[in-house]
Amino acid sequence: MRLEKLTPANYEAAFDLRVRPDQEDLVAPVVKSVAEAYLYPDNAWPRLIYDGDRLVGFLMAFLDIPWNPEADPDDRRSGLWRLNIAADAQGRGYGRFAVDAVCAEIRARGGSLVYVTWEPRAGGPEPFYLKLGFRPTGEQADGETVAVKDLSAPS
Template sequence: MRLETITPDNYEAALGLSVRPDQEDLVAPVVKSLAEAYVFPEHAWPRVIYDGDRLVGFLMGFFDIPWNDRPDDVRAGLWRLNIAADAQGHGYGRFAVDAVCAEIRARGGDRAYVTWEPRPGGPEPFYLKLGFRPTGERSGGQTVGVRDL
């Protein structure tokens, strides 16, 4: 498994990634993420996930974002995670989360944040299994989780 930056050679394949139909309300499509990365280039870290030559997912980390516009609480974490419907359950999501956490550590951070939709069938068990714990905060109706690095 490896991460690659978004390039003219792979962006169309990234745009074609789709999650399972029951997950479409849980994560924005890749096209929205790439638009956000374009608008917020100083904060966004978009990458595609490959297994050999096969594109299996997309992630976008975030860095140096003040929480609730408080300059004393600057955060980094996983902004978006899209694993292709037919690639789920093979460790790609764990790989993506670990890659974002490694990048946070490389940039001097000691915590990773993520948000998830709190509903049956949502990703909460996945994030809890990876060591995230709810902070008690909400962001846009979603649960905020943190993982110490």
């Protein structure tokens, strides 16, 4: 498995990437994420996930964004913004690989906390993120559960 930047040669395949139909309300399509990455180039870290030559997913991290500047201007966070694993590639470790890659990137940039949000509903990704060591903070963002993983804690 490896990560690749989006390029003129691979972006169309990335835009065709689809999660399972029952997950479409949980994550934005790749095209929307790429547009947001363009709008926030200093904070977005989009990458494609490949297994050999096969595109199996997309991830986007957010890096050092002001979380709630009105409440605390010094609260800047980094974490996983989007994770889209192709419907036929799920359950094979690509999601774990993606989360580990985001954690490694944040650690390399000097971060020790990684955030993620999820829609709290049956069939949602909560069990996946809890299994990877994320813990709810008690906060909500746009109705989603906010969770954090401490990279300095033993795994």
